[in-house]
Amino acid sequence: MEIEAVEGLRKPLENMRMAKNENDDKQPTQRLIHPDGPSNRRLELKKTKGQRNNVYIGNLPSEIAEEQILQLFAAFEPVRVRKIVSGLKCYAFVNVGVAKNVALAISHLNNTIYNGRRLVVRDLCESRGCESSTEATELPPLEKVDKDFSMGSKTLSVSRLVKDDSQTCYAVPLEMRSLTLVQMLSSCFKDVGWLTESAMVYGDVGLMVMDSFPHMPYFWAMNLTPETYVKMCQLFNALSVITQEQPFLKSEEVQRGQRCMAEFPGEGGEWNRCWIVDVVASRVILFYVDSGSTACVPAGSVKSLDKDEFWAVPPLVQPFVLLQGVMGNRKMDGTILKGSVVGFHEAEPHILRISITTEE
CATH class of the missing domain: 2.30.30.140 (SH3 type barrels.)
Incomplete structure (x- = not known):
């Protein structure tokens, strides 16, 4: 059976004007851990909540270097980048200094194609919540699942429906x-x-x-x-x-x-x-x-x-x-x-x- 492939490609990254990155600081992002306990950590996170200067970029090729990620964000004054590889997934967190650069990076880079991959670029605070942004992970946590025979005879599946006030979520099998x-x-x-x-x-x-x-x-x-x-x-x-x-x-x-x-x-x-x-x-x-x-x-x-x-x-x-x-x-x-x-x-x-x- 032949299915006609339809590609909806957006404007390639090559056509986007990238300014030279003047601040190539490669220092990795530090986790906010305080010796005085979690209360002080929350206080500092509240101080930085309004900054919203971190950008998440997902669906990256695993072989990409942090320097190349900085080049992708060169027009948005990147401060530092932290690349993470988890299994087949590769993603990164990029600090772009100020909130206005976050919006610009998302509007110019989200859904663009890089090395055959459609990039996902979003505001880390909005997508994960500022209080968890410094330790964000891509995989959702496993829920504690009670034995439920209505789910059939699946051997490995531990998926479960989770409801909150705004949406319905499913754990990935x-x-x-x-x-x-x-x-x-x-x-x-x-x-x-x-x-x-x-x-x-x-x-x-x-x-x-x-x-x-x-x-x-x-x-x-x-x-x-x-x-x-x-x-x-x-x-x-x-x-x-x-x-x-x-x-x-x-x-x-x-x-x-x-x-x-x-x-x-x-x-x-x-x-x-x-x-x-x-x-x-x-x-x-x-x-x-x-x-x-x-x-x-x-x-x-x-x-x-x-x-x-x-x-x-x-x-x-x-x-x-x-x-x-x-x-x-x-x-x-x-x-x-x-x-x-x-x-x-x-x-x-x-x-x-x-x-x-x-x-x-």
Whole structure:
């Protein structure tokens, strides 16, 4: 199925006039920690609350240097920058001296393209709250989740709906967090570049839903492009040829962090590529890398699949989140969704936000 790609690129950064940075102070941002206790820390934060001189910039390439970030902000008189790499994510906090430069930096840099990435630039105080700006992190904290069987049989998911006076929030499922994906996929593929490439998808898409989280906006789907179709045929043709030849793993060979193959749960399940999340007695918890699903299966039902040739094709699916609404309770596997990718999740930039237009 061919889906016409539509790119909504804004004015490139190269066309923007950048003045030379006169103050190239590379001293990292200091945390406000007082020996007299947290009360003094709050007092100092209140004094600096009105300054609003810190800017957050996200979705940066991990190889970018702090000097290059300063060059991006050269027209806005940057004082210092602190770059942070967390898993596949790279972001930075830039001090631009005065409040007026914060607004200018946001208006000129937000949503612009840098090295193929759409930058996220925002006021750190407004987006995180001034009292937490000096220790801001990109990942939301994990909530304490009570056992809830209505969430289905998800093994790794710890997501939960959180409501406050103004909005409804959902914790990112553990399977979709970059730190977890880096561990799993680097073990399987040695190269996790597909995650950064997936963030470049923009515009109209057609998605085949592979797995979803009941009552949550998150789901795994295959982007229906000619390239994906070719990769899918290549992968499953290779698996079908060697399915009978591959030996079952012996009990002593079943180990956490091992790549393997197993039948997909359900009737008439095909053999799929998997990664062993954990071993519990005589059972293993598997992550099916080409569907995003997790399942607990008998250890004796897992076959060996450790040759690199079977892992040459990158994962067929990637994570998405609905712009509005949640996935229902009904089975969504195989459902075709048409819509438009309008950006990415602000906490996990490899999770794309999609506005649905039709559902088949």
